[in-house]
Amino acid sequence: MKNTFELNKILRPHIISLAPYSSARDEYTGHVGVFLDANENPYGSVTEEHYNRYPDPYQAEIKQKLAPIKGIDPSRIFLGNGSDEPIDLLVRATCTPAHDYVIIMPPTYGMYEVSANIHDVKIDKVLLTPDYHIDTQAVLNAITPFTKIIWICSPNNPTGNVMQQDAIQTLLENFNGLVVVDEAYIDFTETPSWISKLDENPNLVVLQTFSKAWGLAGLRVGMCFASVELIKILNKIKPPYNISLPAQQALLRGLENQESKDEMVADILTQRAALHNMLEELSLVIHIHPSDANFLLVQFEDAKAVMDYLIGEQIIVRDRSRVALCDGCLRITVGTQAENEVLINSLKKYQQTSVIV
């Protein structure tokens, strides 16, 4: 099989012909005038800040600022209510419930499976290899005429590693559906983004987020980069005002402050190395998986006991020990130097009390 991708062949037919909701601010896009078109409150808001006007449905100002940062035209950017929104919209646009399939590669981010389940879309699971890479041949074998999306997470959550470039390229070239590369942790790796490969690969979709490196998880803004045609479809099926006004305002300020993101990322990378070194010294740690993200996947002799002990100390990490290929593993987010030391001191205390003499 060789790629003969055509967007209209993988979109659900009713989505192609769908007439979108036309909001007041779609029909008139000027900024000055007497606005009596959207049934807003003309006096103001119950808060000090004024939120009485609907926000820009397409976030033009943000995309204008974001485009040069990402090296892509604004027409190829979609912004959503977290990455969760484009994940959901991509499934809705392409997968007919109880009929179509997506491929996911456990262990990976949980939302790909959840959003398929929400829409009653079928899932083919192809496990990563034991060293957490894509099993390219197994994925190719799993593709059927009903497969619409292959979900790839790179760097992968919860394993922390970057997926092989040649494997992703092979899937792009041999699959007529969408290959989505979720790059939520791209700022923590030297590996370049797949955004630069969008031109050559019409079936490639790249997801990023403001929730991790940018420190804006509470704003709920995710990014999707794709062909102009696919972005138009996502815009057509999204809720009209999916990014709130305060989120848009905060994001505009944040984009002026890229250096602050870079400084925080540099600190997190320093702390990641320090945490790795400190964990390595502990005898209860069996293995620390190499990480290109802002967390470490750590295998313990008795993950459940460690997890319970840490909770007693009010230190919360993520138990991944029951996830495929992650036996005995806890996922530990890299904290500040002080937080990481609290964790390490606690683990040392646990180690001492659990040694039976």
Ligand SMILES: *Cc1c(COP(=O)(O)O)cnc(C)c1O
């Ligand atoms: C954290 C994370 C996201 C971000 O989700 P948001 O909805 O943007 O907060 C996306 N993908 C992966 C793999 C993640 O780990």
